Amino acid sequence: MSKINRYVTIMLSLALLTFSAAAPMSAQAKAASGELQAKKLAFAYADKTGKRLLAAGVTSPQRFTQAIHAPGMQKQAIFVKQQKATEKSNGRQNEWNFNQDEGGLFKLAAGKILHNSSVLLAEKDAFQGHRFLKYQAVKDGKLEDDVIAAVEKAKKRKVVKQGLLGSAPSGVRIALVEFERVKGEKPLASLLLKTEQGLLFQDFVGTEDEYSTWRVDDGGEISAQDFRILFVTASDAGYSLAYEWFGAEGSSLEVLQQQKTKFRSVLEGYRYTAPV
Known part of the structure; x- marks a missing residue:
């Protein structure tokens, strides 16, 4: 083989390797x-x-x-x-x-x-590839002080209200935390997933409307008791969960999945159930 042909062969091989590495994951690979x-x-x-x-x-x-x-x-x-x-x-x-x-x-x-x-x-x-975790819902539960400290450090805001929704094996905790109001910034609350590896937040940004801060006609209140967890799973991709958030006019629904240190929204839905 000539030097030119050998060079062309090497370059083609490198190109194929680069394309394979950059090619999007197939549906079958994603599922696996x-x-x-x-x-x-x-x-x-x-x-x-x-x-x-x-x-x-x-x-x-x-x-x-x-x-x-x-x-x-x-x-x-x-x-x-x-x-x-x-x-x-x-x-x-x-x-x-x-x-x-x-x-x-x-x-x-x-x-x-x-x-x-x-x-x-x-x-x-x-x-x-998912393992459904045994989740235990709780009422009037609270997060440990060290977890709240970690939350405040991560968000750089003080927690003024919190409620534990439930827990699962391996130290998994799901809770709702509300942060102090900061001048010049919108109200903030988060659905929190605490794992042995760290904290994941699904943020809810409110408005300045004291009667409909988070949802229509909520009176400015957000509570852990307004949330229900549909499932919690673990897989090679991380943790996943689905929640229902009850409101005066209906329920917001969402499936979340861990993406490294954050959540990605997989699916959102809404049920309109306002009283007639």
């Missing part, structure tokens, strides 16, 4: 690594019996086969049909308007869940 994908998930809610579910705004709903309704608790979901809204619908996504609302209609293969509750629908392989 535990990376959650929004297209494999959807939010829904239950009817009065807790045996049927309705998911609005999803395409090809028959691909969803699992219903995650509480930490570590899943049931098989079977797609029934695409339900159309009726003229009697009041636009609410709750058990009383279930038969008049539109969306993908599912039934549970067996058993039932809490009526009118929010659930996360998932494709069969959506949580490949």
Whole structure:
């Protein structure tokens, strides 16, 4: 082989190696690594019996086969049909308007869940590589003083209100913390995930409206008791969780996944349930 041909061969090999390193991760590789994908998930809610579910705004709903309704608790979901809204619908996504609302209609293969509750629908392989953690919700719980000190150091703001939502093995804690108001800055609160490796924050930035600081008609208050955790998992990609945040007009829903030292939002949803 001539020196020129040898040089061309080497350069082509280097180019191929560079392309391979820079090539985006395939869907199969993402799934194997535990990376959650929004297209494999959807939010829904239950009817009065807790045996049927309705998911609005999803395409090809028959691909969803699992219903995650509480930490570590899943049931098989079977797609029934695409339900159309009726003229009697009041636009609410709750058990009383279930038969008049539109969306993908599912039934549970067996058993039932809490009526009118929010659930996360998932494709069969959506949580490949994940381990669902045993999560224990608590009432009126508090974080340890050293954790609060670490939170204040990380955020450079004093914690004025806090509430522990629950805990999981290996020192995992989930809590809501509210920080002191700082002149010139907007109100700040965070959903906190504390692990043995460190702290992860999902920040909520409020407004100066004393009657609707965090949510419409919240009276300026944000509380840990307004939050519910749907699941907590661990994978090679890190920790993941989903929460429901109850408000005067409805529930905000979100799936979060750890991305190194931060959270990334995988999926967001909302249930409009304002009183009629």
